[in-house]
Amino acid sequence: MTTCSRSFVILAILAVSTAPAWAQNASIKIAGRCERLVIADQDITQNCKEELVNIVSRGRTTFDFAAWDGQTLSFSGAGAQQEGTEMTEPLQPISLVVPGRKEKDAIVRNPAPAVGACRFSKPEAGKTMITCEANSQGKTYAGTFVTDAKQPDGNQQQDGAKP
Numbered sequence: 549m550t551t552c553s554r555s556f557v558i559l560a561i562l563a564v565s566t567a568p569a570w571a572q573n574a575s576i577k578i579a580g581r582c583e584r585l586v587i588a589d590q591d592i593t594q595n596c597k598e599e600l601v602n603i604v605s606r607g608r609t610t611f612d613f614a615a616w617d618g619q620t621l622s623f624s625g626a627g628a629q630q631e632g633t634e635m636t637e638p639l640q641p642i643s644l645v646v647p648g649r650k651e652k653d654a655i656v657r658n659p660a661p662a663v664g665a666c667r668f669s670k671p672e673a674g675k676t677m678i679t680c681e682a683n684s685q686g687k688t689y690a691g692t693f694v695t696d697a698k699q700p701d702g703n704q705q706q707d708g709a710k711p
Contacts, residue, residue: 573604573605573606574603574605575602575603575604575605576601576602577599577600577601578599578601578602578693578695579598579599579695579696580598580600580675580693580694580695580696581598581693581694581696582596582597582598582600582613582692582693583692583693583694584596584690584691584692585613585615585690585691586688586689586690586691587619587621587647587689588647588687588688588689589687589688592615592617592619595615595616595617596613596614596615596616596691597613597614597615597616599614600613600678600691600693601614604627607626608624608625608627609624609625609626609627609630609640609666610622610623610624611623611624611666611678611680611691611693613691613693618649618650619647619648619649619650620647620648620649620650620655620657621645621646621647621648621689621691622644622645622648622657623642623644623645623662623664623666623680623682623691624642624643624644624645624646625640625641625642625643625644625665625666626643627640637667637668637669638667639665639666639667640665640666640667641664641665642662642664642665642666642682643661643662643663644659644660644661644662645659645660645662645664645682645689646658646659646660647660647689660684660685661684662682662683662684662689663682663683663684664680664681664682664683664689665680665682666678666679666680666681667679667680675694675695675696676694676695677692677693677694677695678691678692678693678694678695679691679692679693680692
């Protein structure tokens, strides 16, 4: 997949969220650079991994950030609420944040209602910026990720799709 078409895949997967329920399962891993990761007011950018996962499932769009120290952060919102015009960047309203931490034998996740949004810059020369910000229970959650030319192996899988 070319770098330019990869950027369009991000936006295409987000568009799946308005498809019928049976066609709503898609996941893509995106390689790039994590420029910011804040979980419950704590800036852990220095630990952020160089991979972002975008999932569309059952009408929800989720962006999953991960850190090398075992922490994770998901931003989730109803895909049908996505906004955007030719003049503005696409905007995905966020209604849920899910911070997580890898414990000894499991990953502990703590979903919490949130108010915020994820924005996507228009794809250019294989690069797209994804910026998510939300507030929940008086705390700030944020993530900024910029795609690059690299892609991890097995980067895309869609339920029901043939390889």
